[in-house]
Amino acid sequence: MNSFFNFKNNIKTQYCHSERNSANGFFRSDIFFGHLQLIMNLTEKDIFDLLNEKAELYNSPDFITDDPIQIPHRFSLKQDIExxxxxxxxxxxxxxxxxxxxxxxxMELMGNSPFDFVMNFTDSDLDRIPQKAIHRTFNHEDFVFFLKNFRRIYTQFESLEDVFLINENESNFSHSIERFRNHFISEVHRGQKHVSSPYKNSASKRLIMFLRWMVRKDKKGVDFGIWEKIDPKYLSVPLDVHTANISRKLGILTRKQNDWKAVEELDFILRKYNAVDPAVYDFALFGLGVSKEFE
Incomplete structure (x- = not known):
């Protein structure tokens, strides 16, 4: 695979000066691989050999150290992990x-016992949460909103998995996420903006990432796979600026907007090469991004 990187400069030059051969930004499967070969001089096998190599490299315990997934890895109780x-x-x-x-x-505000805190907090416990930003636009009010809605859901269900279940006629988490939102958002509140909706054409990157953590399971031990009622084949790659840009440079994403339609376009290609575990390619796209091999 080292020979792949002989294409690197050629990829950059040809990609940046190419015209996207798609109508209205939507995926055209009939022209995709001809377009890919024209622009990048790569076969589809080259692309997915690269992605499989990078997925194998970055899907390892070392990934946990510098990633937010390290937080749930501190816990063993299913509900604490969730x-x-x-x-x-x-x-x-x-x-x-x-x-x-x-x-x-x-975690510290919850005494490092998330589920116990959610099920037993008092008004005075919530009053002790500092009334300031938790992370950027996610503030004290949003945190309390989430805690109250967690309690309501866990009073009705054993696990968050039960409100994310996929119906038989569905192919991804679009409808599942909306059903979850209907359960979770109990009232109009500023905190609901942190629970995005594919129905509004959001890529829902953070929810899709959370779902990958809960649903995927392999021998590498990065993702948890504690949700056994949901098949990993329904997962998508969490689409952010970095994964989207790498996907475009590889030619496996043509849509310019980073939205739910782009998620579904990427699904179409990735599932063609790994119908069982398409979200494993998140590690590959992440790895290509951090390694700056396509800058």
Whole structure:
């Protein structure tokens, strides 16, 4: 695979000067691989050999050290993992060190026992939470809103998994996320903006990342796979600026907007090459981003 990087400068030059051969930004499967070969001089096998190599490299315990997923890895109780994971994923934008530090603060505010705190907090416990920002625009009010809604859901269900279940006729988490939002958002509140909706064409990156953590399971031990009622085949890659840009440079994403339609476009290609575990390619796209091999 080292020979792949002989293409690097050629990829950059040809990609940046190419015209996207798609209508209205939507994926055109009939022209995709011809377009890919024209622009990048790569076969589809080259692309997915690279992605499989990078997924194998970055899907390792070393990944945990500098990633927000380290927060739920401190816990063993299923509900602790869910709550700490959901909160950590919900503030996962910006600098990763800041995300981890601020997620730590939330764990400390809950006495490092998230589920116990959620089910037993009193008004005085909530009053002791500092009335200031937790992480950027996620503030004290949003945190309390999340805590109250966690309690309401866990009073009805054993696990958050039960409100994310996929129906038989569904192919991804679009409808599942909306059903979860209907359960979780009990009232109109500023905190609801932190629970994004594919129905509004949001890429829902943070929720999709949380779902990867909960649903994926392999021998590498990064993702938890504690939700056994949901098949990993329904997962998508969490789409942010970095994964989207790498995907475009590789030619596997043509849509310019980072939205739910782009998520579904990427699903179409990634599932073609790994229908069982498409979200494993999140590690590959992340790795190519941090290694700056395509800058």
């Amino acid at each position: 709550i700490s994971g959901f909160l950590s994923a919900s503030i996962a934008w910006g600098n990763r060190k800041s995300i981890i530090n601020d997620a730590n603060k939330m």
